Amino acid sequence: MPSWRKGKRIGYCLNDKKKKKLNFQGFEDLCRKRGYEVIEIDLAKPLREQGPFDVIIHKLSDLILESGYDSQSHQLIRDFQTYVETYSSIILLDPFPAVRPLLDRFESYRLLQDLQDQDSCIFSPPYVELNSGTGREAAAWIREQGLTFPLICKTRVAHGPSSHEMALIFNEEGLGEVSAPCLLQSFINHDAVLFKVFVVGSSHFVVRRPSLKNFPRGESARKSIFFNSCSISKPESCSRLTELDEATLEPTPPSDNVVRRAVRGLRAALGLSLFGVDLIVEKQTGRCAAIDVNAFPGYEGVPEFFSALLNHIETLLESHEQAARARVLVAEYSLHQRAPHVDTAQESTHDADPRAPWLASSLETPKSAPAESSFFTFAVLPAMLSRH
Ligand SMILES: Nc1ncnc2c1ncn2[C@@H]1O[C@H](COP(=O)(O)OP(=O)(O)OP(=O)(O)O)[C@@H](O)[C@H]1O
Ligand SMILES: O=P(O)(O)O[C@H]1[C@H](OP(=O)(O)O)[C@@H](OP(=O)(O)O)[C@@H](O)[C@@H](O)[C@@H]1OP(=O)(O)O
Ligand SMILES: [Mg+2]
Numbered sequence: 001m002p003s004w005r006k007g008k009r010i011g012y013c014l015n016d017k018k019k020k021k022l023n024f025q026g027f028e029d030l031c032r033k034r035g036y037e038v039i040e041i042d043l044a045k046p047l048r049e050q051g052p053f054d055v056i057i058h059k060l061s062d063l064i065l066e067s068g069y070d071s072q073s074h075q076l077i078r079d080f081q082t083y084v085e086t087y088s089s090i091i092l093l094d095p096f097p098a099v100r101p102l103l104d105r106f107e108s109y110r111l112l113q114d115l116q117d118q119d120s121c122i123f124s125p126p127y128v129e130l131n132s133g134t135g136r137e138a139a140a141w142i143r144e145q146g147l148t149f150p151l152i153c154k155t156r157v158a159h160g161p162s163s164h165e166m167a168l169i170f171n172e173e174g175l176g177e178v179s180a181p182c183l184l185q186s187f188i189n190h191d192a193v194l195f196k197v198f199v200v201g202s203s204h205f206v207v208r209r210p211s212l213k214n215f216p217r218g219e220s221a222r223k224s225i226f227f228n229s230c231s232i233s234k235p236e237s238c239s240r241l242t243e244l245d246e247a248t249l250e251p252t253p254p255s256d257n258v259v260r261r262a263v264r265g266l267r268a269a270l271g272l273s274l275f276g277v278d279l280i281v282e283k284q285t286g287r288c289a290a291i292d293v294n295a296f297p298g299y300e301g302v303p304e305f306f307s308a309l310l311n312h313i314e315t316l317l318e319s320h321e322q323a324a325r326a327r328v329l330v331a332e333y334s335l336h337q338r339a340p341h342v343d344t345a346q347e348s349t350h351d352a353d354p355r356a357p358w359l360a361s362s363l364e365t366p367k368s369a370p371a372e373s374s375f376f377t378f379a380v381l382p383a384m385l386s387r388h
């Protein structure tokens, strides 16, 4: 058994619904088979009584959201955060500051806009944020921003049951029926097919799902349609809103290259290991639009999820161990640089570690660039260590 696996403890914190939907017991079994100890975290008890942990997997979106207005939840999140900061070697999937932006569509859609600015392989349909009042007051602003009817209205909060309540608005009158805080976005015709991209570290999986049908572009007299998104793009969804009015050819999925670039851009921007992005292909142009980003989604239709998750965890554990070893070597070396005479028993402290001679010659860095610099410790040294 490799040293980075030995005695390692994986904690997890998921609500009953999530555990059941994922069939998380299967993941526990896989981990135990590889020699890990798996612990279900009880938030009602102090973490230090349940630890130590090398890895913690969670979906604490409810609690993170509640911590904004509920003091008990705030305390729980603060204690959790303090614990993982105190034991900084814990790998948290995923860190709270990285999860938070995905709980707020205002923040996550700004990220999608940035992604579009960086790489035009993907676009983010134009939208406006509604901070107060109804959509009616924002009608002029909506036109100025180049939005086109129909519009889709989504709540600002992106997680939880009420976050999936949406509306399709076909005219200015309909704008009066939706109120802040919400976001209005141009509806993009895409032949009722959505591509869910599920990301696990450096791996991703594309799953085809049903989606909203096409609507004629431009303002029309139609009444607004209120719907719950949970009935639209699940594998089993079967809604009149996903039934196309006329037969069309199956849309071509986004190319591997486009998906890879979108995932790469989002991973860099989000700093998350577990997330999903929803892509649709615009009927008129064939361009690919990103319309939603989700923290720790369901991974339904990805049979490789558990193995990908464990592989990702193992990659992180291994690189953490390498970084820790590198830090020790650097510390030993810099100690020797500062006081080489302390070592009287040996001709050279380099003999203390068989790797030290090559390490020492590689560490001849100018005084202005200390060997402890984080780039050196986390990038150069691990690479050198893995070669020796
Ligand atoms: N701009 C858009 N143009 C066309 N269809 C859209 C657009 N935005 C969303 N949709 C449709 O509405 C559905 C719900 O939208 P969205 O994915 O933003 O909601 P959600 O509740 O965050 O979904 P999830 O359950 O994936 O978190 C999508 O699955 C897609 O069918
Ligand atoms: O449970 P499900 O399989 O429906 O997963 C959904 C998940 O619900 P969860 O709360 O149970 O994780 C949702 O999270 P919240 O909006 O609640 O944050 C969101 O991420 C959806 O995108 C997921 O659906 P998917 O995109 O995978 O189809
Ligand atoms: Mg979605």
Ligand SMILES: [Mg+2]
Pocket: 158, 292, 293, 294
């Ligand atoms: Mg979503």
